[in-house]
Amino acid sequence: MDSDQICAARVAYLVHDLGDAAVRRRIDLLAGEGIAVDVGGFRRRAEDRIDMRRANAIDLGGTRDGCLAQRAMAVLRHLFVSRAVRSLCDDTGVILARNLEMLVLGWRVRGPGQRLVYECLDIHRIMLGTGLVSRLMRWIERRMLAHTDLVIVSSPAFARHYFGARQGRTGRVLLVENKVPDERGALPAVIRLSDHSAPYVIGWFGMLRCRRTLKQLLLLASQSAGRITVVIAGIPSPAEFGDFAEEISGHPGVRYLGPYRAEDIGRLYAEVDFVWAIDYFEEGFNSDWLLPNRLYEGLARGVVPIALRNVETGRWLERNGVGLLIDDPLAQLPLRLNALKRREFDRMQAAIAGLAKDVLYQTPQERRVIVQAILGPPNG
Numbered sequence: 001m002d003s004d005q006i007c008a009a010r011v012a013y014l015v016h017d018l019g020d021a022a023v024r025r026r027i028d029l030l031a032g033e034g035i036a037v038d039v040g041g042f043r044r045r046a047e048d049r050i051d052m053r054r055a056n057a058i059d060l061g062g063t064r065d066g067c068l069a070q071r072a073m074a075v076l077r078h079l080f081v082s083r084a085v086r087s088l089c090d091d092t093g094v095i096l097a098r099n100l101e102m103l104v105l106g107w108r109v110r111g112p113g114q115r116l117v118y119e120c121l122d123i124h125r126i127m128l129g130t131g132l133v134s135r136l137m138r139w140i141e142r143r144m145l146a147h148t149d150l151v152i153v154s155s156p157a158f159a160r161h162y163f164g165a166r167q168g169r170t171g172r173v174l175l176v177e178n179k180v181p182d183e184r185g186a187l188p189a190v191i192r193l194s195d196h197s198a199p200y201v202i203g204w205f206g207m208l209r210c211r212r213t214l215k216q217l218l219l220l221a222s223q224s225a226g227r228i229t230v231v232i233a234g235i236p237s238p239a240e241f242g243d244f245a246e247e248i249s250g251h252p253g254v255r256y257l258g259p260y261r262a263e264d265i266g267r268l269y270a271e272v273d274f275v276w277a278i279d280y281f282e283e284g285f286n287s288d289w290l291l292p293n294r295l296y297e298g299l300a301r302g303v304v305p306i307a308l309r310n311v312e313t314g315r316w317l318e319r320n321g322v323g324l325l326i327d328d329p330l331a332q333l334p335l336r337l338n339a340l341k342r343r344e345f346d347r348m349q350a351a352i353a354g355l356a357k358d359v360l361y362q363t364p365q366e367r368r369v370i371v372q373a374i375l376g377p378p379n380g
Helices: 003-007 021-032 068-080 083-089 100-109 132-145 156-164 211-222 244-248 262-270 293-300 312-320 329-339 342-353 364-375
Strands: 010-015 036-043 056-062 094-098 115-119 150-153 173-175 200-208 228-236 254-256 274-276 304-308 324-326
Touching: 010 021, 010 083, 010 100, 021 036, 021 094, 021 364, 036 083, 056 083, 083 100, 094 100, 094 364, 100 115, 100 132, 115 364, 150 156, 150 364, 156 173, 200 211, 200 262, 200 293, 211 228, 211 244, 211 254, 211 329, 228 262, 228 329, 244 254, 262 293, 274 293, 293 304, 293 312, 304 312, 304 342, 312 324, 324 329
Parallel strands: 010 036, 010 094, 036 056, 094 115, 115 150, 150 173, 200 228, 200 274, 228 254, 274 304, 304 324
Antiparallel strands: none
């Protein structure tokens, strides 16, 4: 597919959450490669909006995090009365659907010759259960997969353990890691010039949905005698936390900075020595398989990730020779950080600085490959 064909292409992007940072990154990738993007999606918060300079957007209504029944009803409304979705998709060559509910909508309005691409960057716990609802959801997904031209995943473990082993996917699955979008903004690893008689600072940034992580970080800070402090920033899941700020108030050595914008990321990582890349939210399944955004964001700014050794994130770090790998944070981290000398910390950061750019950043060639895979062959 040549550059003229790419520039003439149009993609309808159906999304579960207009405020999701991954949605904005995908729009930016497509738009940056000359693709016209029309977006239709639900929003979790009233303020969630897509930048209209980058995409034509249609608001399909509000949904709530963790409220599966309410989300299902919102999707069903558009499934049977699909004028808004159909009008969005009518003149596009590709329907790109983020998550299963949007894949169903995409299948419903798909016309002759349109490609249907399924973007699945997390495997929800309901897809992995043994009950009737879980089995039904997997059956629906298998039916949709039979009509899907391409599946996009963010971790090879999703392809291996879920789409291959559980869903029997035989068609193409494309790995698109959550790399930092543009290497043109890359900087050498930032070395925090502290003498480390000061506390080590651990950052937990992004979508805050893991209660066990919060508990561990609070304990690490409180039991470290001032040797470990914690900085938290991002959007807490209302399904998991009632009043997040209230839950951490009064805990020494822990600061919550609230939600942040993309332009704040560099400043946040400049404040910390380590990034928390551990997740227990769906332990044994999605949490063991994912490669989180904070892994790439932190490394791109010279920050050392802390990860469990025996999950996909830990294996990724071990292959690339970077990061601090542990098995039990509460048992091992205080001792490990107390014994960590400046020379060893410098070596950790030097290893990060030595990573090849294409490990952390989407190169121009990789972006072209992703776009061409989404668009498919010229007449396919």
